[in-house]
Amino acid sequence: MRAIVQDRYGNPDVVLSLRDVDTPEPGPDEVLVRVHAASVHPDVWHVVTGFPRVLRLMGSxxxxPKQPIPGSDMAGVVEAVGAAVTRFRPGDAVFGETHRNMQWVNGGTFAEYVCAPEDVLARKPDGITFEQAAAVPTAGMIAVNNLRQRLWDQPGQRVLVNGAAGGVGSIAVQLAKARGAVVTGVDHTARQELMRTLGADAVVDYTEEDITRRSERYDLIVDVASTLSLSGCKRIFSPQGAYVIIGHDHYGTKGRRTFGSIPLMLGLMLRAPFDRHLPSPGFDGMDKQKDMQILRDLLEAGQLTPVIDRLFPLEEAPQALAYLQSGQACGxxxxDCLSGAR
Structure with a gap:
């Protein structure tokens, strides 16, 4: 099969190449998927470049990379199943990630075929394209896991999403709207209309306005872009307002090439028991099967619609990662892993 392969860490245009490699074979609890589409997101960039360096000690x-083929999530059609698989059969259209645990490892989806455990996949809804489905799993599970505690049984909240037009932010906006929230989206000038399309009730251009100086008060601030501070947000919290930061490392531009956002996140976790605006740290881990079902239900109900900015052929994966890093994408x-297929 054709696949994008890396044999060292570095700039995508240097370390990535298109090669012919052996097609993988599914284990007993795995399915072999013919990959139609795979998404490009910051976690992929981190593992290709090897930054922050701490990720190399966290399994990468x-x-x-232990796994030489990048990519963590995809959508495609099941080609074969392992002996213990019960949920899928050949011909099923599926989407999801390819590993059960952390995102900071290569998952092999930038290829024509990939193997994945059956319990991290879901059936693709009929009304969603493969490209749209591929864009959902990693970003969607990050959004679900960070918002579940604050949104699930509390409709009518006023929610602010900083970085609302990005991968996680766009899903966070739609997830909050599906839970009955009133949503304000914050992003760049070029992304104002996209935020409205996603369903934001109000939009703010961060190049023109400091959101922390507004008169409005918010019950939940979701800092996807990781450009706000807790102290600044306290000026616009409601009495019980909560601050959730996703931890974007800005591709190493902020001096985070060794530990990334880990020191910041650990600091907030230590402060959480003493600050009502910080959610209690959770150590339960992801239930990817449950999270994927939530995302599938939202897609099927029309409450989640991924917006695709640009589709790159498989051989242009380095250019796709460069475009991601440029910050130009609106969606x-x-x-496209079928491009040029034999």
């Missing part, structure tokens, strides 16, 4: 690989970036 010290000197080079999701997706790799």
């Amino acid at each position: 690989g010290l000197k080079r 999701r970036i997706v790799i």
Whole structure:
């Protein structure tokens, strides 16, 4: 099969190449998927470049990636199933991630075929394209896990999403709207109309206005872009307002090439027991099967519609990652893994 392969960490245009490699074979609890589309998001960039360096100690690989094929989420059609698989059969259209645990490892989706455990996949809804479905899993599960505690049984909240037009932010906006929230989206000038399309009730251009100086008060601030501070947000919290930060590392531009956002996140976790605006840290981990079902239900109900900015052929994966890093995208970036297929 054709696949994008990296044998070391570095700039995508240097370390990534299109090669012919062996097609993987599914294990007992895995399915082999013919990949139609795979998404491009910051976690992929981190593992390709090897930044922050701490990720190499967290399962990615010290000197080079243990899994040489990048990509963590995809959508495609099941080609074969392992002996213990019960949920899927050949011909099923599916989407999801390819690993059960952390995102900071290569998952092999920038390829024509990939194997994935059956319990991290869901059936693709009929009304959603493969490209749209591929854009959902990683970003969607991050949004669900960070918002579940604050949104699920509390309709009518006033929610602010900073970075509302990005991968996680666009899903956070739609998830909040599906839960009955009144949503304010914050992003760049070029993304104002996209935020309205996503359903935001109000939009703010951060280049023109400091959101923390507004008179409005918010019950939940979701800092996807990770450009706000807790102290600044306290000026616009409601009495019980909560601050959730996703931890975007801005592709190493803010001096986070060794530990990334980990020191910041640990600091907030230590402060949480003493600050009512910080959610209590959770250590339960993701239930990816449950999260994927939530996302599938939202897609099927029309409450979640991924917006695709640009589709790149498989051989242009380095250019897709460069486009991601440029910050120009208004919507999701997706790799077409069928392009040029023999």
